[in-house]
Structures are given as structure tokens and as C-alpha cells.
Amino acid sequence: MSIKSSTAIAFSLTFFLLIANSLALQTPCNKDPYKQLNLILNPNGTVTRPNKPPESPAALDPTLLVLSKDLSINQSKGTWARVYLPREALNRSSKLPFLVFFHGGGFIFLSAASTIFHDFCFNMANDVVAVVASIEYRLAPEHRLPAAYEDAVEALHWIKTNQEADENDWLRNYVDYSNVFLVGSSAGGNIAYNAGLRVASGGDELAPKIKGLVLIQPFFGGNRRTGSERRLANEPHLALCNNDALWKLSLPDDVNRDHEFCNPTVGSGPARLEMIGRLGWWVLVTGCGGDPLVDRQVQLVRLMQRKGVRVVGHFTPGDYHGIQDSEPLKAKELYGVIKTFMHGTRYHEDTVMHATLLNVKLQNAYVAHYLEEKDKLSLEDVRTDKLSM
DSSP, rough: OOHHHHHHHHHHHHHHHHHHHHHHTTTOOSOOHHTTTTTEOOTSOEEEESSSSBBBBOOOTTTTSEEEEEEETTTTEEEEEEEEEGGGGGGGGOOOEEEEEEEEEETSSSSSBHHHHHHHHHHHHHTOOOEEEEEEEETTTTTOOTTTHHHHHHHHHHHHHTSSSSSGGHHHHHEEEEEEEEEEEEEEHHHHHHHHHHHHHHHSOOOOEEEEEESSOOOOOOOOOOOOHHHTTTTTTOOHHHHHHHHHSSOTOOOOOOSSSTTSSSSHHHHHHHHHHHTTOOEEEETTOTTTHHHHHHHHHHHHHTOOOOEEEEEESSSOTTTTHHHHHHHHHHHHHOOOOHHHOOOHHHHHHHHHHHHHTTTOOGGGGGSSSSTSSSSGHHHGOOOOO
16 A cells, blocks of 8 residues: 555545544434423523323321332422331331432422332332432522532421421431432432532531432533443433433533533532542442433443542443333342442441352443443443542
8 A cells, every 4th residue: 555545545544534523523313302301491581391290199098118208398489398108117126228219300300209200219218228308409490500419408407407396207207317329310410429529528527428329320421521421312211302301401501421520520529529538428320321421420420430529330231321210120120239338338348248249249340331431431341349548
């Protein structure tokens, strides 16, 4: 091959890479995302949600495995908590772990009363054997971020200051306040993460004392596309153009996706993670290979490891974003992972934590095509025996 031909090929390859990089920053959106999301944009910046998903009421029926009731947090904001109490707690002498849960829905949709989250929390309380408080927070775009984070932190203050109130007898009588976790799925995982950062940077003065975070397929983004976002751009459960629309409606005005609310690798987030490490919190991050956001979730695990956070990554092949909300068997598997993780955090020795996690066979094998970008984790990085202590 001549030098001239080699030069032409090199130039063509460079040009192709530049075009590919430019395309990677764009959104392959062939349809109106708001139509796909079933949203109507209003001139005043609000949205109309024509179809309200089914909801379920709280229930004190003593024949149920889990009792539930609603408690007001801030009437002016319309925030409240649905508390779930496993019936077996009524006959126990020891108190139970406390899970403060934030639901998903892209910051735009759904409620703590939505049937999919009511059922999820009901079954989580029963399987994990924990008291669960599912928090109703304000939705965007009517209340853009950080409103949901503020509501989450306010809920923690409410828990702290209202432990002795008559209506909160379940919290007073059955909650172990030394064993509290913030839990969230999808956008709720983002809320749990950012609320945790706010509490940690405040010196963790809040009681109850937070033991850690459980981030279930947490919802993060950024301007530059990751490999999994490009590969799964049209994944029906979370198409990339719909994902971008959710961020456009929920982030503060005049910011892009490289804002710390969306991208945990920018802004003050990485520095504040060091405080979580110093506080000794444990973090569980779960994800799956069929989720367009999986690369960002693995990047978060890597960032936490670098910042000295005790973090466990649990990644499974296949599946899709939000699978635990629609497939009961997958949800049950997740409850087992959460329960084993929480049990492991009771011990400080790395060998005990490692052995406990291996008993549930946490799957951390990261498929080869996830490693296509230089900033991806190696297989060694996500093994459970590589915990930062």
C-alpha cells in the first residue's frame, strides 16, 4: 500500500471518527418524545398528564402480611409518607431496619400511592422484614429540581422530629433508628443519592443515623453519550429521546445534562462523596445490561470506589430499566439482594461482608461490549471482593 493511500485512509478514518463523535452527542429521536410520554406541554411551563396510572389505598387490614397507613409531612407542599409495617413486627421484641423509599417516574410521573410502587414497597417490607416509608414528593416541571431533593431531606427531618408523635407509633415502637437506609428506584435512586449528599455534607446531624443508600437502577445522564446509551438508544422501556425530554422538564431552567443533579461526575458531587466515605455509609448500586443507563451506573460505582465509599455494584446481564416494577420474580430477587446487603453492613470486617455477599451470588460480571470506552470499569473493578473500605 502506498504512502498516499495510507494517508488517505488515515484521513478518512479520522473524518469518520469526528462525524461519529458528533453523532454521539445527538439524540436519535424520530418521534415526538412528549407524545410518546403522553404529556401535553402547557404555555405556562406545566404539563397535562391525561392518563393517571392506577393507585392503591393504604390498608390497616390485620389479615394482610403488611399493614400500611399515610402520614402527612407538609400539607402546604402536598408531601406525605406511606408507612409499611410487616405484621410479624407486632410480635417481635427487636426493632426492624427502616427503609426510606423514593419512587421512580422520571421526576415527572407517578406517586407513592401508585399501585406499582405500593405493591413494590408492600412486598419489600415483607421480604426484607423492614419498616418502609415511601415518600410523596413534588413533581417536575411544576416543581423542578432540586424541589424533590428538598422534599426528601424535609422528610428525614420530619422523621427525626416526629418520632414521639401519637400518629407515628409505628416509627416509635418498631423502627431501629441505627439501621436506616435511603432507597430509590430510577429517578428515586437519583433522589436518594442527592438527598444523601445533602445530609452528608451537612455533617450527618440528622437522626435517624443513616446507614447507607440503596440505588436501584439510578437515573443519571450527561451530555456525552455513553456506549450503552448509543447501543440502546431506542430501547422501548427508556428510549433515549424520551430520557432527554424528562431531563429537559425536570432540571433547572437554562442548564444542560452536565449539571450535577443529572451527572454525578461533575460539580460538587465528587467532593461531597468523600464525606459519605468518611461517615462510613454503605452503598448498593444495582443495574442491568439492557438498561441504557447502565454505563453511568457503573461509572458511579467506580467514582465511589475512588472516593473511599464502601460500595457494592450488582449488575446482571439482559433485563431492562424498571424490570422490578413489572416482573414480581425479578423484584423478589432484588429484595434478596437488598436484605443480604443490609445484613452485611452490620459487620465491619471485609471478610465477613465479602462472604455474606457471595452467599447471595451477586452477579457483577460486566459483558465485554460494555467495556468499549476507555472510561469503563474492568471486570476487576466491579467484583464484590474489590470493596473500598
